[in-house]
Amino acid sequence: MELAVDIDKNQVADYYRQMLMIRRFEEAAGRLYLQGLVRGFLHLYIGEEAVAVGAIPVLDVQDYVITHYRDHGHALARGVDPKAVMAELCGKATGTSGGKGGSMHIFDVDRHFMGGHAIVGGQLPIATGLALSIKQRGGDGAVMCFFGDGAVNEGEFHESLNLASLWKLPVIFFLENNLYGMGSHVDKTHAAGRDIYASAEYYKIPAVQIDGMDLLAVHEASAEALKKVRSGDGPVFLEAMTYRFRGHSMADPVAYRETSEVEEWRVNDPIERFKSFSLAEGLMSEDELAQIDREVIETIEEVVEFAKNSPEPELDSLWDNVYA
Amino acid sequence: MPEIIIREAIAQGLREALDEDDRVFMLGEDIGAYDGAYAVTRGFLKQYGPDRIRDTPISESVIVGAAVGAALAGLRPIVEIMTINFTLLAIDQIVNHAAKLRYMSNGQFTVPMMMRTVTGGGGQLAATHSQSFEGWYASVPGLKVLTPSTPYDALGLLRASRKDLNPIVFAEHSMLYGTRGEVPEEYFEVPLGKAVVRRPGKDVTIIGYSRMAHIAEEAGNRLAEKGVDAEVIDLRSLRPLDTETLIESVKKTNRAVVVEEAWKFGGFSGEIASAIQEEAFDYLDGPVVRVNGLDVPAPYNGTLEAATIPTAQRVLDTIEEKFGI
Structure with missing residues (x-):
């Protein structure tokens, strides 16, 4: 197998560790939810790890990341402190928003991680504005904006693609097509069918569909897209075909799809796939992988302990940042 | 004391913002080549150029959302939504995003943007073009809502707004643009939240x-x-x-x-x-x-x-x- 991208041994270990961190983080979050320590809506990213980890690390610190409510994976891939994210899920004072945002609203201004937006499609206009700010200032920064297949039927999707293309704004519109908007299959919700990337071409935005379960494919396409976007030619559209192994949220009994479909996709588990590839290519040994597995489990234990032991927010904090 | 009309007072306030702060830019429908639906921005495009006076498609949601994004990144966007009736097409960005991001991020972000819009009836524009929704917006924690009725207040409130890091809805009444009033030549401000x-x-x-x-x-x-x-x-x-x-x-x-x-x-x-x-x-x-x-x-x-x-x-x-x- 020929390596399509320039990737060294250290990077391979790092990507594996990041994907596994997200997987174990999400599993722990699910457990905390069942224990009643995480409340509200909890949307897990399990199955989609290769997208965030393949894409986000190609960015520089000054670039912006903005996403939807299934946001923990993107936050972790951007380097947001997992302890602060888990504490936020638990509504604690030490959370990324001091317990004011919750699972769907993770922010980290220092890492230019701009949320965590829970109104479907709502982050696309904001991404367009972030890109506009780069253009106004004359820099060569970029915005990476994630959204799901549900968002493409919102007016804000079309308004944003049109304006970003018209003004040649540096934004990567990154569609994570996991085939379901909540419980509705994309075949029943989008007239153009599964190949949604084609709708971007109408707006004169170069668009590519990629295998979202293949980290290297995502990585290569993201690096390529970033190069294009930095050149000042306007937005690029990527559609990663992916799948969530869990329900839409923890409240979802998953009545709308067959178990066999889930099993088919599980064969493509992005972490297992990357692991097999690394072993086959001699990039990682069984021992090295096992070592990472152990370290990640330890880290997640610390993360969970931190979140559990963190204090509740003070009642007075209710009025912090209220200005009108 | 010189007398001017509200349209001139608002234009003066906007010009001051554009002149004194290079983070300020405007975006909206027909604010440039058309000179503004209510002629507030007449001559702006020629004076400030297309990067700072941005004519947009008729896409209210992305107009406001782009301003939110630019404000998050440290710019000072001023949006014009042609009338308050059309702000309903952007209400997701106004209420769910602009008003929420500072609180929901626990103060990591501020959203220093202004949305100017035109309210009120009286022009025989019928049911969809004559409404007054400023009171709706005033019910939302996270928005400031200003409703000037004189040239003095319009200019004074615009000036004070520039020092505010929060999203502001600035409602101009369609029938008041020609209202005349005294405006001193020396600098003054009108504080937000003062009757x-x-x-x-x-x-x-x-x-x-x-x-x-x-x-x-x-x-x-x-x-x-x-x-x-x-x-x-x-x-x-x-x-x-x-x-x-x-x-x-x-x-x-x-x-x-x-x-x-x-x-x-x-x-x-x-x-x-x-x-x-x-x-x-x-x-x-x-x-x-x-x-x-x-x-x-x-x-x-x-x-x-x-x-x-x-x-x-x-x-x-x-x-x-x-x-x-």
Whole structure:
């Protein structure tokens, strides 16, 4: 197998560790939810790890990341402190928003991680504005904006693609097509069918569909897209075909799809796939992988302990940042 | 003191912002080549160029959302949404995003943007183009809502807004652009959240904002001819709301009338009435009276439309009926 991208041994270990961190983080979050320590809506990213980890690390610190409510994976891939994210899920004072945002609203201004937006499609206009700010200032920064297949039927999707293309704004519109908007299959919700990337071409935005379960494919396409976007030619559209192994949220009994479909996709588990590839290519040994597995489990234990032991927010904090 | 009209006062405030702060830029429908639907930005495109005066497609949601994004990144966008009726197409960005991001990020972000828009009826534009939604926006924690009725206030509020890091809805009344008033040449500001007493009096307090501040003042002047000494208050800001000035006045006059162009049912005047009765109930000689736009969609026909919008006469009749003065 020929390596399509320039990737060294250290990077391979790092990507594996990041994907596994997200997987174990999400599993722990699910457990905390069942224990009643995480409340509200909890949307897990399990199955989609290769997208965030393949894409986000190609960015520089000054670039912006903005996403939807299934946001923990993107936050972790951007380097947001997992302890602060888990504490936020638990509504604690030490959370990324001091317990004011919750699972769907993770922010980290220092890492230019701009949320965590829970109104479907709502982050696309904001991404367009972030890109506009780069253009106004004359820099060569970029915005990476994630959204799901549900968002493409919102007016804000079309308004944003049109304006970003018209003004040649540096934004990567990154569609994570996991085939379901909540419980509705994309075949029943989008007239153009599964190949949604084609709708971007109408707006004169170069668009590519990629295998979202293949980290290297995502990585290569993201690096390529970033190069294009930095050149000042306007937005690029990527559609990663992916799948969530869990329900839409923890409240979802998953009545709308067959178990066999889930099993088919599980064969493509992005972490297992990357692991097999690394072993086959001699990039990682069984021992090295096992070592990472152990370290990640330890880290997640610390993360969970931190979140559990963190204090509740003070009642007075209710009025912090209220200005009108 | 020189007199100018509100349109000129707003244009002056915008020019000052563009001249003095290179983070400021404007975006909106037809604000550039067309010179602005209400001609507020006439000549701006020529003076400041297309990067700072950005004509947009008719896409209200991305116009406001792009301003939110640019503000998050440290710029100072000023949006023009042609009328407040069209802001409904952007209400997700205004209410769910602009108003929430500072609080929800626990202060990591601020959203220093202004959305200018045009409110009110009276131009025979029928039901979809004649509404007054500033009171809706004022119900949202996280938005500041300004409603100037004079050139002095329009300029002063615009200047003060530049020092505010929060999203501001700046509602300009379509029928007031030609309203003339004195504006001093020396620098001044009008603080956000401070009402003004337009006419001091002792017999009854008449409260209005935007165009209805003028109706309230006209009613006050006509009451004076009848020997009734009305105090007239212009709110200027709906959020933050200066209840202190209202309460102080009612304690003196013991009677209050609220005049508002928006519908009575669920109107902002209800908030004012409630605030007064909560804080000054013992001082009231009777219920707080509301004079609102009639609860109908605005009709096109001029006579019909005029019948829906409060007039000084309606204020006088109501005062006579309710208070016997």
